[in-house]
Amino acid sequence: MLLADGSLFLGNDLLPWLVLALGGAMFAGNVAAVVRPPERPQRKPGELERAPVTRSFVMAGLGLIAALWALASLLMA
Numbered sequence: 001m002l003l004a005d006g007s008l009f010l011g012n013d014l015l016p017w018l019v020l021a022l023g024g025a026m027f028a029g030n031v032a033a034v035v036r037p038p039e040r041p042q043r044k045p046g047e048l049e050r051a052p053v054t055r056s057f058v059m060a061g062l063g064l065i066a067a068l069w070a071l072a073s074l075l076m077a
Contacts (some may be wrong), residue, residue, distance in 0.1 A: 012026065013077060016070040016073040016074045016077075017070070017074070019066050019067075019069070019070035019073075020066075020067050020070035020071055020074070021025075021061045022063075022066065022068030023062075023064065023065070023068075023069075023070060024061065024063065024067045025063070025065035025068030026059055026063025026066070026067075027060050027064045027067060028063075030051075030056040030057070030059045030060035030062075030063065031056075031060050032058065033050075033051040033056055034050070034051055034053055034056045034060075036052045037051060047066055051073075
């Protein structure tokens with residue numbers, strides 16, 4: 001996306017910034033879902049009481065790897 005002065009939004013590093021944001025959100029959201037699940041006294045039929053722990057930690061790990069990779073890409077550039 002070009003700005004009025006001809007420069008790119010967030011410079012030439014837009015993709016690493018987006019991966020950093022997505023990876024950080026994946027990590028934080030999945031850890032929060034396991035550590036502090038939402039409190040709902042009445043659950044709908046078929047709704048889980050808490051997030052699946054293994055799947056949540058695998059997804060959190062993938063998010064952490066993506067965020068660290070993006071951070072390294074930004075720092076090395």
